[in-house]
Amino acid sequence: MSEDVITVITTVTEIVAGEFGLPVAAVDADVDLSSLEGADSVKVLRAVAKIERTYDIELEDDQVFGLKTVRDAATLVVATLAEKEPSGGGR
Numbered sequence: 244m245s246e247d248v249i250t251v252i253t254t255v256t257e258i259v260a261g262e263f264g265l266p267v268a269a270v271d272a273d274v275d276l277s278s279l280e281g282a283d284s285v286k287v288l289r290a291v292a293k294i295e296r297t298y299d300i301e302l303e304d305d306q307v308f309g310l311k312t313v314r315d316a317a318t319l320v321v322a323t324l325a326e327k328e329p330s331g332g333g334r
Contacts, residue, residue, distance in 0.1 A: 246298075246324055251317040255294055259313055262290040272314040291316070298324060 252272050260267045263279055263286050270279065276287055291307050294300075294316060300323045310316050 246321055248314075248317055248321050251298075251320050252313060254297065255313050255317045255320065258293050258297065259290045259316075262286050262293065270313060272317070273312050275311050276313070277311075294320060300324065300327065 256270050256272060257267055259265075259276065259279075260270045263270070263281055265280060276282060287310075288307075291302060291310075295302060298320055300320065302319060302323060306319055310319065
């Protein structure tokens, strides 16, 4: 079952807002995470850990440190989920 980017953006936005203690409306998909009120590396890493648990995935450190926005995170989640799916070819 693949997730579409819009659905993942919504979920990731909710996670980031929760970890940063902000209303969901205050977290735009394209805003730099480091510019959010109260942003620090611990909150970002906690959000990433929750995203990994939510989607049952493991993101590589180099990928995580390259994330700038919610949209970046959602795109990475969708790509990682796609890699986990068995290739459809079973006849």
